[in-house]
Amino acid sequence: MRLITAIIKPFKLDDVKDALKAANVTGITVTEVRGFGRQGGHIETYRGAEYKVDLIPKVRLELVVEDTVADRVVEVIVKSAGTGKIGDGKVWITDVSRVVRIRTGEEGRDAI
């Protein structure tokens, strides 16, 4: 099993979610996060004073999938989250050694 983690632009969440649903993914976890990368931050102005906001809002997606579909899911995310502009985010795959569904105690692919 693989854990797929993606950091994306917040406004692309709906597109990515719909694309993943269409690709038969059974569930995702979404977190609002802040961070910086190559994109850097932005300037906000209050009463004429400038404030540099260098941690900018992003959305983190997490989903656990079977090994065989991991690469395809990554393709779906890359395609649906991309805008071609700086700050589109990243997606990575991590090995997962064990997954348990809490309600039933099912493990492995049955738990996904």
Add this chain to the structure above:
Amino acid sequence: MEPAGLAWVLISSALVLFMTPGLAFFYGGMDRRRNVLNMLMMNFYCVLAVPVLWMVLGYSLAQVPFENDFIGGFDSFLLGDISEAGDGGTLATIAFLGMFAAITPALISGAVAGRMKFAAWAVFVPLWLFIVYVPVFKSVYGGWLGQRGSLDFAGGTAIHVNAGIAALAAVLVLGRRRVDPAPPHSMPLVMIGTGILWFGWFGFNAGSALNANGQAAQAFMNTFLAGAAAGLAWVLTEWIRDGKPTNLGAASGIVTGLVAITPAAGYVSGTAPIVIGAIAGVVSCYAVRLKTKLRYDDALDVVGVHFVGGLVGSLLIGFFSNPKFFGAEFGAGLFYGGDTRLLIEQAIANGAAIAWSFILTFVIMKVLDLTMGVRAEVQVELTGLDLALHSENAYHD
């Protein structure tokens, strides 16, 4: 007091009370999320402590006897000389003035935001009320400054200039915040607070006629127009200067305009409120930048908005005062047949209030600093005053 006047003063009192939560939101939204409850509490504390202090002794020292030039007396201690309700006029006036006494120290809280011990604030407010607010109030209304001929309809000198310069003295003792200032944590909260303040300000200014009459109606109109004109002026100034119109600019401008028209509300008419508001809006839009140049940490611009706005409005009375319009006996401004006498009196009254308030606020803060300490500890400031001082958190999941 006539029944109509009594009804209006009672309603106005409630409107002025509502300004303190409005101010709390206005300031709280501008503060960091980890300090917002401390900001609200500093403001609400003023409507907890001051009404009681006002009933016990504040009103007595501020008002009774009127003949005294500098400070009142003890005749009204615990309102002891009021043995019957009568027509309600006296009681309504005491309540109305008590609301003003409550919001005035609350204005200072915006300057010391994010780093003052709450215990020190709890002691500061009563001390400041009796040592600074009451003598200045008494001097301006019925005391030596008022008798000289200076005008202050609803508290430009007695409240806004007074609290604004006190805020400067307070931050000079308190020192700068340890971390860089952050942007407002909730602009919607700031805008709600601004709306509540404007709404309440109709009671503050029009209620200060202490009657339901033409002067009250004109003060109402002036409150309406000056807030709008100053908001517009601030937004246009920053739009041209910085490139974008902002919500905080609109909010700051509205409050500045309301501050500026406060001393003039019952003395000016026609286009004067628009001119006064617009001038104050532009001047304060630049004045709020002084703190970065002069390196004093007035966190939420109490000096730039209340001191500068109040001073501008008070001095402009010397130009726009129009007694003929009100059919009343008070000094005329330069544009309405007066000479420079009124302008000079306005300058003297503000100068005296500034000196008294600045020096004594500085002394109060110094004494508190030497005895109990005014500054929150490093760890408290960094983790946030809400959790450290109040065991509360504004935003849970």
